[in-house]
Amino acid sequence: MKTRPASRTAVLVCQGRAAADGLVAPGRFHDAMAIALLHDDERVPVDRVRGGGPPQGWAQRAEFEMLRATAEVMVARTIVIDAAVRSRLSPQLVILGAGLDDRAWRMSELAEVDVFEIDHPASQQDKHDRVGDLSPCARSLRFVPVDFSGDRLEDALVPAGHHRAVPTTWVWEGVVPYLTRAQVAATVAAVDRCSAPGSRLIINYQSPSLPAAVGRMAARAMTTFVRQPNVWAAEPRRSSWTAAAMRTLLTNHCFPVADDSDLLTVAARLSIPVKQRRSLQSGESRSPTARIDAA
Template identity: 35%
Template sequence: MNDKGPSRTAMIAAAGRAAHLIVDSAPHLFHDTVAEKLLGEHAPELLSYHRNSGDHPVLSGTRSQVSARSHYTEARVAAGGFAQYVILGAGLDTFAYRSPLAGAVAVYEVDHPATQTWKRELLAEAGIGTETVEFVGVDFESDNLYTELIARGFDPSRPALVSWLGVTMYLTEPAIAATLDTLARLAPGTELVLEYALPPELRDESGQVYGKFAQAATAQQGEPMRSMFSPESVTALLGRHGFTVADHVSQRDAVDAALWQRTDGLRPIDFCRLVRAQR
């Protein structure tokens, strides 16, 4: 979330979801049928990397990471029967523009105002309607997330599913804690799905290789990774903010086991994990 122009990490994540349907064989972990269209003029370049060098550990690791986490999180929206879905650091998320739940579930995309302006331009250029989403522009240094959500129609008395994917690793722990302070004000029954990066010593071999390349690349793009957690430390952090952890979910466990019975080279990596916690 920044005011320096389009987020390269947001584009990379969207390209990974789009490329998964192009480069990898069935069965697919996740079906994002809108990401390529949303990327517009950026799509040919970004997808060409996957087409030409799809076996590179960063590219294949990105496809598995973004596909598995989206599969798991959107399944939680459906399984939990939530009427409200808050997407923190929404970037180029496409749930509101393709999910059969869009319209039945009130979707609130939260991101920096500059990022949302850029996304809305991409949506308009792609001819994608926005009637199924509320945009909540928040500069966390000056705006109040809770107030801004309510101003856009969010009902704080009703439980929500809150996703926070691909973001915490780029924030400091105090910044993460400040957002958790706000989320602690949401209704009991609210569920949080948060993605966090593991420290190097807890990664598997594939995760270490991916991390070496990915951390250097994001730093070069001006979005360095700042925070890493063990399952124990993120559990403690969430506990201090009124959340009870229900599950820690590895990439392998984020989707049905049958989806990892593959004929291509896509494999789960242990670089990031998901934690599901409840108010």
């Protein structure tokens, strides 16, 4: 596997959840575990956002606005994916590109579920260090190292104890945009091969959007201007998908789409207040649930 640092976008996503915990959509969104996965210096911008007042200075203000927008995206995205997981619990839950996902620690519904976290070894080592002795609430938790750019998913999952004959819920959140279309298609094919009847795939992807692309360019330019690290430097965007193209890909691999909504629609449906409408409509935009119907 290629040597690379742990994912920095995973940290930003975790910071977004921590910043929103109990403040954005209270009663609907809670993630008290997120802050425990952050280092002390990573908690500083979280505390600023939770305090509500924009800081002085270009550098801190740029970081503040990026994290505040991320928090809004994460609320809608987390709620809709959690609800899909809860709607029909499978004996196995596989989280693809897990990053600092904390569902195995915060979702009590997983008490009878075996959870498999798939990620690059560098990111998994970073997570091991952050988790420490925190105990998951899932029945079991297994870390499975996989590099989506070259490894075969099934070659890693089977030795880890995943059973192909048992229904699985697959969560693929916040990863697709960082893979090429060929890598995405290969992963969906692998998920198909590893799925028994009754399995489901919950996948988050980005749809093509010129405003979103311009927004990302502006964000990168701002981080350069204020001499802040660019979290996307080592993790550039590599693919986007129209709803029709994603539906075709999933359907061709035995995953008919049950639902596909952009996150702005999700937020409206859940009465979640939104300030960054563009981020939810065309940024980390869509989260369809697909399933293999039970035989």
